[in-house]
Amino acid sequence: MSQHDDEATGSAVEAHAPREVSIGTAIAPTDAVENPGMPPHRERVTDLDPRKDRQMSRRVVALFLFSILASAFAIFAYFFWPIDVSVEGFGTIRQNNMFIGIGLAFALLAIGTGIVLWGKNLMSGEEFVEQRHGTRGTDEVRAKVVKIFDDANKESGFGRRKLIRNTLFGAIAAWPLPAIFLFRDLAPAAEPHELLRHTMWEKGVRLVRDPDGTPIRAADVTIGSAFHVIPDNLGEAEHLLDAKAKAVVLLMRLNPAELNEREDRKDWSYDGIVAYSKICTHVGCPVALYEQHTHHLLCPCHQSQFDVANHAAVIFGPAARPLPQLPIEVDGEGYLVAKSDFTEPVGPSFWERER
Amino acid sequence: MSTSTVTPPTRGSRFTAAAANYLDERTSISGAVKELGRKIFPDHWSFMLGEVALYSFVVILLSGTFLTFFFDPSMTEVYYDGEYLPLSGIHMSVAYHSSLDLSFEIRGGLLMRQVHHWAALLFVASIGLHMLRVFFTGAFRKPREINWVIGFVLFVLAMAEGFTGYSLPDDLLSGNGLRIIDGMLKGLPVVGVWISYFLFGGEFPGVEVIPRLYVLHIMLLPAILIVTLALHMVLLIVNKHTQFAGPGRTNENVVGVPILPHFAAKAGGFFFLVFGVIMLIASFFTINPIWNYGPYDPSPVSAGTQPDWYIGFADGALRLAPPNWDVHVFGYTLPFGILVPMIALVGLLVVVAIYPFLEAWITGDKREHHIADRPRNAPTRTAIGAAGVTFYAVMWAAASSDIMATHFMLTMEGVIHTLQALLFVGPVIAFIVTKRICLGLQKKDREIALHGFESGRIVRMPGGAYIEVHEQLDDYERWRLVSFNDYAPLMIRPNAKGRITAGQRMRAALSRWFFEDRIVPPTKGEIEHAKEHGHH
Numbered sequence: 022m023s024q025h026d027d028e029a030t031g032s033a034v035e036a037h038a039p040r041e042v043s044i045g046t047a048i049a050p051t052d053a054v055e056n057p058g059m060p061p062h063r064e065r066v067t068d069l070d071p072r073k074d075r076q077m078s079r080r081v082v083a084l085f086l087f088s089i090l091a092s093a094f095a096i097f098a099y100f101f102w103p104i105d106v107s108v109e110g111f112g113t114i115r116q117n118n119m120f121i122g123i124g125l126a127f128a129l130l131a132i133g134t135g136i137v138l139w140g141k142n143l144m145s146g147e148e149f150v151e152q153r154h155g156t157r158g159t160d161e162v163r164a165k166v167v168k169i170f171d172d173a174n175k176e177s178g179f180g181r182r183k184l185i186r187n188t189l190f191g192a193i194a195a196w197p198l199p200a201i202f203l204f205r206d207l208a209p210a211a212e213p214h215e216l217l218r219h220t221m222w223e224k225g226v227r228l229v230r231d232p233d234g235t236p237i238r239a240a241d242v243t244i245g246s247a248f249h250v251i252p253d254n255l256g257e258a259e260h261l262l263d264a265k266a267k268a269v270v271l272l273m274r275l276n277p278a279e280l281n282e283r284e285d286r287k288d289w290s291y292d293g294i295v296a297y298s299k300i301c302t303h304v305g306c307p308v309a310l311y312e313q314h315t316h317h318l319l320c321p322c323h324q325s326q327f328d329v330a331n332h333a334a335v336i337f338g339p340a341a342r343p344l345p346q347l348p349i350e351v352d353g354e355g356y357l358v359a360k361s362d363f364t365e366p367v368g369p370s371f372w373e374r375e376r
Numbered sequence: 377m378s379t380s381t382v383t384p385p386t387r388g389s390r391f392t393a394a395a396a397n398y399l400d401e402r403t404s405i406s407g408a409v410k411e412l413g414r415k416i417f418p419d420h421w422s423f424m425l426g427e428v429a430l431y432s433f434v435v436i437l438l439s440g441t442f443l444t445f446f447f448d449p450s451m452t453e454v455y456y457d458g459e460y461l462p463l464s465g466i467h468m469s470v471a472y473h474s475s476l477d478l479s480f481e482i483r484g485g486l487l488m489r490q491v492h493h494w495a496a497l498l499f500v501a502s503i504g505l506h507m508l509r510v511f512f513t514g515a516f517r518k519p520r521e522i523n524w525v526i527g528f529v530l531f532v533l534a535m536a537e538g539f540t541g542y543s544l545p546d547d548l549l550s551g552n553g554l555r556i557i558d559g560m561l562k563g564l565p566v567v568g569v570w571i572s573y574f575l576f577g578g579e580f581p582g583v584e585v586i587p588r589l590y591v592l593h594i595m596l597l598p599a600i601l602i603v604t605l606a607l608h609m610v611l612l613i614v615n616k617h618t619q620f621a622g623p624g625r626t627n628e629n630v631v632g633v634p635i636l637p638h639f640a641a642k643a644g645g646f647f648f649l650v651f652g653v654i655m656l657i658a659s660f661f662t663i664n665p666i667w668n669y670g671p672y673d674p675s676p677v678s679a680g681t682q683p684d685w686y687i688g689f690a691d692g693a694l695r696l697a698p699p700n701w702d703v704h705v706f707g708y709t710l711p712f713g714i715l716v717p718m719i720a721l722v723g724l725l726v727v728v729a730i731y732p733f734l735e736a737w738i739t740g741d742k743r744e745h746h747i748a749d750r751p752r753n754a755p756t757r758t759a760i761g762a763a764g765v766t767f768y769a770v771m772w773a774a775a776s777s778d779i780m781a782t783h784f785m786l787t788m789e790g791v792i793h794t795l796q797a798l799l800f801v802g803p804v805i806a807f808i809v810t811k812r813i814c815l816g817l818q819k820k821d822r823e824i825a826l827h828g829f830e831s832g833r834i835v836r837m838p839g840g841a842y843i844e845v846h847e848q849l850d851d852y853e854r855w856r857l858v859s860f861n862d863y864a865p866l867m868i869r870p871n872a873k874g875r876i877t878a879g880q881r882m883r884a885a886l887s888r889w890f891f892e893d894r895i896v897p898p899t900k901g902e903i904e905h906a907k908e909h910g911h912h
Contacts, residue, residue, distance in 0.1 A: 045740025046887060048862045052899040056859070057851035059624030059631070099483055106459040106480060114480055118487045122659020125487075126652050133648030140641030151416040151630045153616055153746060156519040204574065207584075213573035231675050249675060261453075263579040266555075266674035299675065304559025304694065304714065305580075306552055307677045321679040322556060323695045324778055324788050337789055339697035339713045369559035370702050370711035371569045 059150070067142045077142045084135035088128045095124025214373040217366045220252075220267040222347060227253035228272060228296065228357040236356045237272065242294050247311040248272040250296065252359070267367055269299040269307060270347050272357070273329055275316055281331050289348040294357065296347040297333045298367040301325055303340040305368045318344070341370055417639045418619035418632035420748075422509045427643060428502035431650040432495045433605070439492040440541075440594065446478035446485060447471070449544060449590035451583040460667055468546075468671035471586045475545035475666055490658035496541060497663075498654060500534045500686040507531060511731070511761050513748035515618045518741075521732040523611040526604055528729045533601045535686050540593040542684055545664075546586050549681055551672025555580065556691070563714035581672065618748045621859045623852040627746050680779055685772075692774030693717035696796050724767065731760075738886045739863055752821070753860040755814035756890040762810035763803035770799045811893070818895035821857040824849065825898050826906040848907070858898050863891045 067074045098120035105113045158166070174180050227236045231249040234256075242248065250270040258264030277293040289295070297318070301308045306322035316330040325338030333344040345367050348360035366374055385393070400406045417423075450470035456463045458473065459480050478485040507527060510516055516524040539557075543550045558580045561572040577584025616630050625631050633639050669678070683691050694717050701713040735757065751758040773780070774795045781788045828846040836842055849857070866887035870876050 042742040043740060044743055046863045046866050046891065047739065047741050047743075048864055048896075050862070050897070050899065052901050054855065054858045054898065054900050054903060056626060057623045057855050060852045104481065104483055114486060117483055118490070119659050121484050122487050122655055126655035126659055129648045129652030129655055133645045133650075133652055136641050136645030136648065140638055140645060144638050144641060146638075147633075148631055149414075149416050149634055150624070151616075153628055153630060153744075156615060156744060207574040208576070208578050213569045213579075216579055217569070232673075251675070260579070260583065262581050262672075262674060266580050269675045301559075304556045304563075306555060306559075307675055309675075309677045310679060321677050321681060321778070322552065323691075324792065325699070326788075335699045338699055338792075339694055339701075339717075341700055341702035341711055341713045369562050369714070370709050371562040372565050372567075372708050372710075373569065374709045375704060375707050 059148075062147065065142065065146050068146065074143065077138065081135045081139045081143070084131045084138070088131035088135070091124050091126075091128035091131060093124075095121050095128065098124050214366075214371060214376075217267075217368070217371065220362055220367065221254055221258055221264050222252050222268060222270075222359045222362045224359065224361050225352070226359045227352070228270065228349065228359065229253045231269065238355050239291055239294060239351045239357055240355060242272065242274045242357075244274050244276055244293065245313045246274055247313070249299070249309075266305075267300065270296045271299045271308065271311065271318065272296045273311060273316075275330055279316065279330050283332055286332070286346060286348075288350075289346055289360070291349055291351055291357065294349065295329065296349045296357075296359075297327075297329065297344040298347065298363060299344075300368040301340060302335075302342040302344060302369060303338070308344065412613070413636045414634040415613070415616075416630045416632045416634055418617050418625075418630055420620055422513075423617065424646065425502055425506040425509050427646055428650055429499055429506055430605070431647045432499040432502060432654065433601075434647065435495040435651050435654055436492060436499060437598070439488045439495060442488045443478065443492055444594055446474065446482055447544070448474040449587045451546065451586050463667065463670065466671060469586065471544060471546040472666070472671045475547070479667070487658055490661075490663050491654055492541075493663045494657050494661075495654045496538050497684065497686075498650075500531075500538055503527075503531050503534050504686075507728075508761070508765070512751040512758055513618070513620075514745065514754055514757065515748050516732040517745040518736060519615050519744050520611075520618075521736065523608060523615065524732050525729055526608045526611065528725075530601065530604050530608060532725070533597060533604065537593060537597050537601065538684060538686055540589045540597065542664075542687075543589050544586060544593060545666045546672050547666040548669040548672055548676065548678070549664075549666075551581065551674075552677055552681065553683060553687075554585065555674070556694070560694075560714055560718065563711040563718075565708070565710055565715075581674070616746070618746050620748050620750070621856055623855045625747070627744070630746075680782070682776065682779070688775035689768050689771040690717075690721055692771040692777070692795075693721050695774045695777055695792065696771065696799060698796075720771075724764070728764070738866075738883060738890055740866070741863075745861075747859070749860065752814040752817040755811045755818070755893065758814050759807040759811035763807040766802040766806040767799065770795055770802050815893055815895060822895055822898055825854050825857040826903060854903070858903075860897055862894065862897055864894070865891045
């Protein structure tokens with residue numbers, strides 16, 4: 022065990038008395054146990070036995086050689102297990118992934134193991150002691166720094182010429198403001214919350230199946246069934262997914278006796294068929310799971326549950342509002358159509374929602 | 377030292393010397409090598425956790441660069457015409473298409489994608505464990521408070537990198553993740569809808585968000601991350617590493633191995649081991665099989681979906697809000713069901729970030745601390761940590777509430793209600809239990825330091841009595857048990873004006889809470905007394 026030794030540790034060691042600082046509520050022990058100092062150094066088996074030393078060095082060499090082989094294997098695998106989905110199928114992707122991976126992994130692991138064995142067993146195992154210096158600069162250095170700032174202040178007049186200084190601060194503070202405006206065109210010119218109030222639904226738009234677009238005849242909707250629905254005019258939307266993200270609807274038929282409807286919404290359904298927005302009022306996941314016998318809708322993201330028999334009221338989970346209902350009726354040919362757009366914004370709550 | 381017989385320089389050493397001279401005459405690098413080359417690093421297994429984070433970040437950079445050569449972040453809609461027949465003719469974005477192509481048509485492409493994803497998971501995990509190590513050993517104390525905050529920023533950046541990267545393939549799962557972010561943003565008072573509008577370049581999902589996240593993911597965030605990481609490393613060197621108490625180790629020294637060669641060998645070798653383990657996992661275990669999910673479409677969703685593990689606590693927090701919690705103020709809507717979980721998350725993170733300053737204020741201790749505490753020797757801090765971990769864990773578990781319900785045949789409501797209760801009760805229980813365990817362990821340490829440990833050897837005395845022989849510790853072993861800082865609760869005293877301020881009262885109350893229950897380290901006198909007593 023070598024006590025700190027400038028040559029060996031490379032770092033200048035200066036005898037320093039620790040500065041007196043407040044110890045706060047710590048107890049300064051008066052009769053503390055003394056640090057017994059470094060225990061005697063214990064030699065490793067490779068230090069004591071030259072045979073072990075040779076054995077270990079052979080082992081390290083073997084690992085590095087093995088690593089070279091493994092790298093070569095990875096290159097070999099690249100060619101020997103090519104991806105050939107159309108002829109050989111998907112197994113080729115798995116093989117390509119696995120064999121290149123095995124080659125690379127063992128090449129890396131062998132290098133790592135070799136270096137660590139070399140370090141732990143063959144390199145000097147001696148521990149060194151290095152003194153810490155307080156993090157704080159020495160008083161001399163700090164005095165010099167204070168003087169630098171003083172001189173700079175005198176020479177520039179930074180503290181004296183207040184008007185110059187303060188107008189500079191003002192100018193620098195104002196300078197980034199245009200950038201804020203430059204970011205306005207991250208999105209098109211519009212009031213975003215107005216956009217949230219409209220969907221593709223309007224009077225007479227047919228309810229069609231998602232995704233194949235076939236219309237739905239009221240007679241085909243049996244009691245207990247549920248349909249994933251999009252508006253027939255979705256193809257006309259400028260951005261299909263944007264429009265779809267607001268317009269998707271779930272259509273269900275309940276036994277009219279079990280359906281508890283609000284007085285003002287009696288004519289929003291058709292013979293027990295009701296349509297509700299599929300966009301969760303919590304954070305907007307599709308409320309895709311319908312449990313037929315309880316009439317409950319479940320959002321798979323955060324488990325909000327809505328009772329379809331009871332105007333889609335929230336019965337559990339973090340959602341704050343019932344799902345908006347889409348008023349529907351039947352057209353001349355017996356197909357389900359919308360009576361109007363949703364009468365409230367679909368999806369999550371937002372600040373201006375009730376305005 | 378041997379009496380050196382001067383060996384003539386070989387060709388190799390002549391070249392090395394010439395190259396070193398060339399470099400030094402142009403860079404003055406010899407000064408840096410002199411300063412750092414033999415710097416001492418202490419050793420403990422837990423010091424490797426930060427290294428794992430560093431190395432997995434290198435792996436992320438390497439594999440991520442490979443991916444950028446093949447990935448195209450465009451949201452232009454195309455029809456799939458690639459090798460994967462189940463998706464043939466399906467409408468999808470170019471981003472999703474190119475993610476499939478780089479998985480299925482580039483040799484080693486899937487491997488690199490999996491390396492990248494697994495390494496990212498390991499990156500956040502190792503940062504989390506590293507932070508816990510630093511917290512529980514008090515390694516955040518002066519002079520390392522600033523580096524704690526920098527590390528905290530790295531943790532947040534890592535999660536941001538994870539989330540932006542996760543969203544890039546534009547598959548169904550990540551699209552639903554973005555939709556949840558959109559919903560959370562919209563819930564923010566006043567500016568929520570606008571922030572979402574700007575992020576998505578219009579309405580959700582729009583055609584802008586993936587290219588924008590891509591720029592954040594591969595340029596802006598990594599640049600900030602690398603600079604922050606460099607600062608973290610510089611401060612690590614300036615402050616020097618902490619070490620655990622041990623014989624010969626003091627607050628004024630560092631005991632360990634020098635960077636060159638021993639530490640460099642261990643750390644360098646460890647880099648290859650971390651890389652190798654990630655590679656091994658990536659070659660055998662699928663991660664994020666985007667081809668199973670399909671392209672993003674706002675209508676479908678699959679049950680039992682899970683975010684990557686480190687976003688789990690945020691997703692779980694959302695699930696724990698009670699129903700019907702919109703509040704209306706002057707006609708405006710405040711969705712508390714979203715805001716309260718967000719406040720809880722931000723609050724947790726803020727407490728983590730400022731904890732070192734709180735503890736420093738309570739103890740008033742202005743000394744530098746370079747000896748890592750054993751967690752038991754700071755019972756209240758350890759208990760606070762355990763409470764924080766429990767709080768996080770409950771939220772994290774809540775992200776799997778549906779999976780727990782289906783796997784263990786429980787009701788969804790039962791799982792959520794239990795977790796809601798645990799969110800409040802769990803940290804309290806964890807605090808009390810942990811503190812008691814710490815105090816118990818301290819008592820045991822004190823007992824062993826004073827009276828030795830039970831050897832299991834029963835001796836019959838001449839008089840017929842039986843005693844168990846206690847084996848004494850040697851000085852080196854005992855030192856580990858007795859060298860720790862001891863604090864007493866703060867006594868309130870009036871200040872110079874003769875008043876007791878509210879701040880003082882607060883500090884005294886917290887100090888009492890921290891240090892009221894304490895086990896005093898044994899003194900020299902006590903040990904000597906016990907020794908004499910022990911010999912009868």
